[in-house]
Amino acid sequence: MQGHREDRDGLVDLSVKLAILADAAKYDASCASSGAKRKGNGKLGNATGVGICHSYTPDGRCVSLLKILLTNFCIYDCVYCVNRISSNTRRARFTPEEVASLTINFYKRNYIEGLFLSSGIIQSPDYTMEQLVRCAHLLRLEHQFNGYIHLKAVPGASSALLELAGRYADRLSANIELPTAADLRHLAPQKDHAEITAAMGQIAERIEVRRGRASSIHDAETTLPTEAGETYRSGRRAKEVFAPAGQSTQMIVGATPASDMTILRTADGLYRQYALRRVYYSAFSPIPHHDSRLPGIAPPLLREHRLYQADWLLRFYGFTVAEISTAAVNDCLSLNMDPKLAWALHHRGRFPVDINRAPRHELLRVPGLGVRNVDRIIRMRRIRSVRLEDLVQLRVPIRRARPFIIAGDFHPSALKLDQLSFADVSRELLLFAHLTAPVGGVNE
Amino acid sequence: MNDGWTCRTEMEPLINMMVDFDGTFEGWRAAAGRYLRCEIEPHGLHWPDPYQRCGSLFAPLGSNGGGSQRDADRVDPAPKLTNSAAAFRPLEKRYPPVSASRWAGFLRLAQRVCYARFSERFGLLYRVAWRMRHGESDLPLLLTDPDMLAIMRWDSSVRRDAHKTTAFVRFKLVHRDRQTGIEYFAASHRPQHYPLRLVGSFFADRFASMRWAIFTPDENACWNGSNTIYSRARDGQALPHEDDVEQLWCIYYSHIFNPARVNAAAMQREMPKHHWQTLPEATVIPELIRHAQQATRRMQNHIDEPQRRRKFPVSDPGTSSPTKSIDQQSPDESGAVRLKDNSGREEDGTVNE
Numbered sequence: 001m002q003g004h005r006e007d008r009d010g011l012v013d014l015s016v017k018l019a020i021l022a023d024a025a026k027y028d029a030s031c032a033s034s035g036a037k038r039k040g041n042g043k044l045g046n047a048t049g050v051g052i053c054h055s056y057t058p059d060g061r062c063v064s065l066l067k068i069l070l071t072n073f074c075i076y077d078c079v080y081c082v083n084r085i086s087s088n089t090r091r092a093r094f095t096p097e098e099v100a101s102l103t104i105n106f107y108k109r110n111y112i113e114g115l116f117l118s119s120g121i122i123q124s125p126d127y128t129m130e131q132l133v134r135c136a137h138l139l140r141l142e143h144q145f146n147g148y149i150h151l152k153a154v155p156g157a158s159s160a161l162l163e164l165a166g167r168y169a170d171r172l173s174a175n176i177e178l179p180t181a182a183d184l185r186h187l188a189p190q191k192d193h194a195e196i197t198a199a200m201g202q203i204a205e206r207i208e209v210r211r212g213r214a215s216s217i218h219d220a221e222t223t224l225p226t227e228a229g230e231t232y233r234s235g236r237r238a239k240e241v242f243a244p245a246g247q248s249t250q251m252i253v254g255a256t257p258a259s260d261m262t263i264l265r266t267a268d269g270l271y272r273q274y275a276l277r278r279v280y281y282s283a284f285s286p287i288p289h290h291d292s293r294l295p296g297i298a299p300p301l302l303r304e305h306r307l308y309q310a311d312w313l314l315r316f317y318g319f320t321v322a323e324i325s326t327a328a329v330n331d332c333l334s335l336n337m338d339p340k341l342a343w344a345l346h347h348r349g350r351f352p353v354d355i356n357r358a359p360r361h362e363l364l365r366v367p368g369l370g371v372r373n374v375d376r377i378i379r380m381r382r383i384r385s386v387r388l389e390d391l392v393q394l395r396v397p398i399r400r401a402r403p404f405i406i407a408g409d410f411h412p413s414a415l416k417l418d419q420l421s422f423a424d425v426s427r428e429l430l431l432f433a434h435l436t437a438p439v440g441g442v443n444e
Numbered sequence: 445m446n447d448g449w450t451c452r453t454e455m456e457p458l459i460n461m462m463v464d465f466d467g468t469f470e471g472w473r474a475a476a477g478r479y480l481r482c483e484i485e486p487h488g489l490h491w492p493d494p495y496q497r498c499g500s501l502f503a504p505l506g507s508n509g510g511g512s513q514r515d516a517d518r519v520d521p522a523p524k525l526t527n528s529a530a531a532f533r534p535l536e537k538r539y540p541p542v543s544a545s546r547w548a549g550f551l552r553l554a555q556r557v558c559y560a561r562f563s564e565r566f567g568l569l570y571r572v573a574w575r576m577r578h579g580e581s582d583l584p585l586l587l588t589d590p591d592m593l594a595i596m597r598w599d600s601s602v603r604r605d606a607h608k609t610t611a612f613v614r615f616k617l618v619h620r621d622r623q624t625g626i627e628y629f630a631a632s633h634r635p636q637h638y639p640l641r642l643v644g645s646f647f648a649d650r651f652a653s654m655r656w657a658i659f660t661p662d663e664n665a666c667w668n669g670s671n672t673i674y675s676r677a678r679d680g681q682a683l684p685h686e687d688d689v690e691q692l693w694c695i696y697y698s699h700i701f702n703p704a705r706v707n708a709a710a711m712q713r714e715m716p717k718h719h720w721q722t723l724p725e726a727t728v729i730p731e732l733i734r735h736a737q738q739a740t741r742r743m744q745n746h747i748d749e750p751q752r753r754r755k756f757p758v759s760d761p762g763t764s765s766p767t768k769s770i771d772q773q774s775p776d777e778s779g780a781v782r783l784k785d786n787s788g789r790e791e792d793g794t795v796n797e
Contacts, residue, residue: 015695022699040649048646052611053714055725057701058733060710067700105689106696108629108654109615147650285704301705376587383582393588 074120114148254299368401467494
């Protein structure tokens with residue numbers, strides 16, 4: 001893009017490609033740029049660890065990365081995908097140089113945290129993966145770009161290419177696509193569930209080895225292409241880093257009849273087995289020219305939201321899928337209330353919880369108390385008793401939390417005292433009312 | 445509460461002085477340390493707001509100095525005492541010392557609160573420091589104490605503003621030096637508080653090879669390749685001109701947006717309108733929202749009639765209320781449930797549960 005001022009045609013061409021290939025990438029939910037922490041290299045780029053949302057589109061979603069496909073040409077025919085071979089959508093393909101210069105130009109203007117590059121499958125998984133790696137290679141080595149890079153790991157690509165991808169990228173992701181292997185066979189016959197999980201397994205193993213937690217890896221030192229020997233981070237050997245921001249995956253929700261619990265069980269399995277950072281749930285969007293095997297309408301976005309809430313309970317609140325499912329109706333999360341509240345209502349015997357005495361894991365079960373406020377309460381109660389008004393100040397949704405807690409100045413069953421009429425006493429008095437007072441005086 | 449509070453009315457006429465400092469965190473810290481050592485009670489001090497242009501009694505904010513260390517040194521070394529005898533009131537009893545880690549934690553808070561757009565901030569911070577030293581060393585943990593509550597509120601507001609500054613500053617290419625290849629960028633930004641000194645190091649680290657300047661209505665920051673230099677804003681600062689890459693950015697922004705999921709309220713919550721005038725992509729927002737409804741309808745028209753009528757399996761068949769299809773759902777209704785988009789959230793820390 002250096003020469004775009006001279007070459008208007010080039011710019012127009014690039015805008016058209018960008019429009020097509022951003023359009024094609026928007027069904028990927030992830031835009032996270034967190035998890036990698038890296039000082040600047042004195043040239044361009046760093047990673048702060050928290051990630052920054054540089055903009056928000058009118059759908060309320062964050063724009064953190066330049067999220068594009070290298071190409072939307074694809075040899076596969078997955079019915080839920082706009083880019084399937086049988087779709088008559090417009091096609092385009094970036095050169096790796098174009099991807100690199102777009103990334104650099106956006107980054108320098110502080111539009112983005114980095115690049116999220118995915119691609120349709122062209123020729124073969126290996127060829128596609130090699131093209132993706134080439135983009136990252138250009139950015140890291142030629143432009144000395146030190147910002148965030150998320151690369152899609154193409155299932156079926158060779159392990160040498162995955163190794164290279166992990167050295168350049170902060171995060172890798174292989175999409176699980178659909179909740180079950182049967183769903184995948186049905187809607188994406190050319191993709192193979194086992195191949196996808198194998199890619200995840202390889203990535204997980206390499207990440208673990210670099211963090212020094214696993215004892216051995218068979219091929220890490222032997223199968224590396226010579227190119228990988230190059231270093232790109234100020235004097236640090238590239239071998240030491242592999243996808244420092246971990247791996248994630250995405251699952252399409254509502255394209256098949258899989259229930260919420262099936263989805264959560266799959267997600268939970270992935271978290272445990274491959275130590276994923278995130279599973280993204282993407283509510284199926286009706287796509288142009290769609291296939292009859294697909295539902296005609298999108299599932300309510302609220303369903304996706306409930307899945308994310310349940311996912312949060314699994315990762316940060318110590319819940320298990322089995323526990324969440326106790327409150328599920330027909331294997332699905334309630335749309336009316338959040339899964340934590342639903343669980344609490346099914347386990348009333350575990351409440352009220354005394355916020356001044358209960359251990360952290362019990363506080364995390366209280367509806368309305370988030371991780372951050374639980375930690376604040378624990379810090380405060382070391383000094384003095386925490387009262388209901390303290391929770392108001394911490395902006396705890398008090399109406400939701402109140403029935404489930406005991407605070408320094410509050411007990412939920414005491415609420416009932418106001419409602420009690422002490423009827424027995426009054427009725428007894430009533431018997432003698434004619435003796436003591438006019439009837440109206442003791443009338444309830 | 446300690447005695448300093450109860451005898452407030454008695455002390456008031458005795459000490460009333462204007463603190464002479466440069467308005468930076470380092471300046472506040474140095475001055476507050478000196479006053480604390482002299483046992484000067486909080487209500488006897490008046491801390492002026494350096495960013496308010498009229499009524500300011502002292503030199504402009506650390507102009508062209510560069511390092512903040514140098515600014516701190518410029519603070520008047522001796523407190524000006526109108527009534528020195530009263531100011532050196534001895535402590536009635538010895539209080540336990542405040543631990544170093546507790547001070548460090550408080551100073552981290554203070555560093556951000558010093559840049560809040562709140563004229564009482566320096567006095568408030570001094571009052572809390574004073575109370576910590578006078579028997580309430582655990583005060584920073586009492587998050588619901590009125591002073592701490594105010595500090596926490598300002599802190600989270602400044603933190604958010606500083607974060608939004610790192611997000612919403614938009615550089616424009618102003619000049620490219622043909623010999624050295626060095627590129628000069630400039631940005632105009634309208635923060636809610638005064639966050640530049642908090643985020644200067646972020647920009648310096650990230651954009652080290654560029655030369656950049658950020659202009660705000662109160663203050664400017666400028667990176668010359670080795671130092672970040674802060675200066676007071678001048679009247680009539682010109683906005684940098686257009687940048688060709690902005691066109692591409694707007695194209696990207698328009699096409700990464702999924703019109704089927706329009707939720708303008710969620711967008712505005714995170715990207716308030718007062719930032720729009722410095723965001724190049726904001727120019728296309730109204731049009732995108734207007735076309736979103738039409739675009740969704742267009743997409744659904746590709747679906748065959750019988751299929752559209754077939755109801756997709758409802759995710760919660762147990763409830764009596766039928767799930768609405770997208771066709772029936774008005775945009776207002778879907779906005780009313782206040783969907784938080786978890787997919788866009790960052791993993792650590794930046795989001796409230």
